[in-house]
Each structure stands twice: as C-alpha cells, then as structure tokens.
Amino acid sequence: MYDGLLIVLSGPSGAGKGTIHDKVLKILPNIKKSISVTTRKKRINEIEGVHYYFKTEEEYSQMIADGEFLETASVYCHNYGTPKAPVFEMLKNGNDVIFEIDNFGSRQIKKKYPDALTIYIMPPSFKELESRLIARGTESADSLATRLGNAKRELSEYNDFDYIVFNDDADVAAEKVVAIIRAEKCRMNRNEHIIKGMLENKK
Ligand code: 5GP
16 A cells, blocks of 8 residues: 555536646645546647646557556547556655546546545536536537536446535535545554554654
8 A cells, every 4th residue: 555645536527527626736735646648639728748648549559558557548539548657656755646537547546446535526416517518618519419418427427436526616625525635544544554653663
C-alpha cells in the first residue's frame, strides 16, 4: 500500500465532475492531478499537458503496446488513458492523486487497487443533466444526443462506487468530496503503519 491515496472522481458527463475536481484541488492544493492522454481534438480553452496530453491514434496505440497505461477507455468514439508512470511517481512520493475519469476506467482502477477511493458525482436530476449538457455548448448535436443516451446507463452504474455526491450546488458538492477525502485519510488501516512505528520505536 502507498502512503498516497488514489482518488477517483467519476460521473455522467454533465454531472459537473470537472468543476468539482477543480474546486477540490483549490481547497486541497497538495493533491496531484493525473493528466490523461486522449485522441480527441483539443477544445479551444484546453492546454496541452494541463487538461490532457493530446495524441494521435498511432501514438496512443503505441503507448498501449508499450504498456504505458494504468487504465484505458473509449468514450464517445475517442480514446482516453491514464499514464501509469507519473501516477506511481506521485504515490511513491507520498502524494495523493486525483483522477477524473469515466466509470469504466474507475472500475479498472478499483480492481487493481481496491484501496482506491471512488466517488460518483451525480446530477440532482436527469432534466438538470440535460440542461447542463446543452448549456455547455461544446458538443455537436450528434455528440449531445450520444451523451444523453449514455447518461441513463452511466447513472445506473452508481453502485460501483464507494461514495455518491449529488451536485446541485458545486461548492457544497466540492466540500462534501473534501470531507470524504479527509475522512478516508483517517481510516484506521491507512494509519496503522504509523502507530506500529510509534509502538516499535516508543516515540
Ligand atoms: P471529455 O472529452 O469531455 O474531456 O471527457 C469525456 C469523458 O472521458 C469524461 O467522462 C472523462 O471523465 C473521461 N476521461 C477523461 N480522461 C480519461 C481517462 O484517462 N480514462 C478514462 N477511463 N476516462 C477518461
């Protein structure tokens, strides 16, 4: 077990996990963020190496062949993956690492690391999810329809997660995620090695 905690934030697109992820990082700035690789096109407000590493399909396939990913998923016809090496580096250094990924990726991480903390961000209602996706305006009509079609399936996968946070107010939801992370770090089994060290060294 690493000292650092793997924190996975998932949720249907439009649930607001991106906003909550950013707010959590403002409150807990020591948490490191995992930067994914994607083969989708860069959006206008996105920065290479900050939001994603943007790769061609060939580069992505090569990374898979080289075993560079911790998990991968195909979301809305684009490929995504979490590069393994930076995550292990951050964990080894005792940092907590946060992932903003889809349900499929979350399941892969939980399977490999049952100790990972998985949190599902839920919209307050399906209607609200629809409005948020439309308001975001980053989707083409086709992509929007696909996302709405997938949203119901994604919602039904809630029981794969350790915690559920309803996002009707992003600040409140982010505070709840922070509270979950803080509580998780106080779990007995995550701190047992410190106590055993104290007992052995009588410090
Ligand atoms: P977007 O293209 O809107 O940034 O992200 C689309 C979906 O892909 C979101 O649900 C996002 O969480 C997910 N995603 C982003 N990066 C990764 C990743 O590395 N792995 C997986 N499994 N999903 C990802």
